[in-house]
Amino acid sequence: MDDTADPVFHLVYRSSVRLLPELRAAALADIFEVARWKNDALGVTGALLIWQDVFVQVLEGDESVVRTLYATIHADHRHDHVALLDAGVVGERVFGGWSMARVGNDHGADIPVEMDREVAAAAPRPVVTVQNTMLDAMREYARDAVGA
Ligand SMILES: Cc1cc2nc3c(=O)[nH]c(=O)nc-3n(C[C@H](O)[C@H](O)[C@H](O)COP(=O)(O)O)c2cc1C
Numbered sequence: 001m002d003d004t005a006d007p008v009f010h011l012v013y014r015s016s017v018r019l020l021p022e023l024r025a026a027a028l029a030d031i032f033e034v035a036r037w038k039n040d041a042l043g044v045t046g047a048l049l050i051w052q053d054v055f056v057q058v059l060e061g062d063e064s065v066v067r068t069l070y071a072t073i074h075a076d077h078r079h080d081h082v083a084l085l086d087a088g089v090v091g092e093r094v095f096g097g098w099s100m101a102r103v104g105n106d107h108g109a110d111i112p113v114e115m116d117r118e119v120a121a122a123a124p125r126p127v128v129t130v131q132n133t134m135l136d137a138m139r140e141y142a143r144d145a146v147g148a
Contacts, residue, residue, distance in 0.1 A: 009063035
């Protein structure tokens with residue numbers, strides 16, 4: 001996608017998972033399948049962190065497209081307590097290679113993150129990139145939600 005000249009708008013929110021434990025894996029697979037297909041068509045990229053009963057999602061793209069998509073996601077009954085954490089124009093896409101990366105500490109994650117901040121601090125990543133900085137922020141947002 002060659003849109004380097006276009007401003008990139010990003011939006012970050014946090015929400016509470018509302019999925020029955022026995023249906024969770026299938027429901028998440030469904031969310032990712034639809035999200036990737038639709039985001040690809042919309043020129044949206046991003047990442048969805050799933051940890052315990054918390055979602056933290058980053059959406060990147062054209063502002064009106066991202067805001068419209070956020071309104072759809074906000075109304076989705078598979079989560080609740082949807083709270084906007086950050087929104088604005090950023091210098092570049094952080095997850096430009098992903099229509100929707102799955103982030104977490106489970107083995108299904110595209111981008112693994114260590115959710116224990118003490119373990120993470122003891123083994124810092126060798127290279128600090130904007131993506132790593134964003135992933136760290138996502139982890140903190142998720143941990144704040146459970147008061148951890
Ligand atoms: C936590 C969560 C994240 C989601 N992320 C996306 C996403 O990135 N892109 C997307 O198209 N749909 C996403 N969805 C699904 C949307 O809420 C919606 O079901 C989907 O876009 C289809 O909407 P439509 O039938 O109105 O086209 C997400 C849903 C949840 C619960």
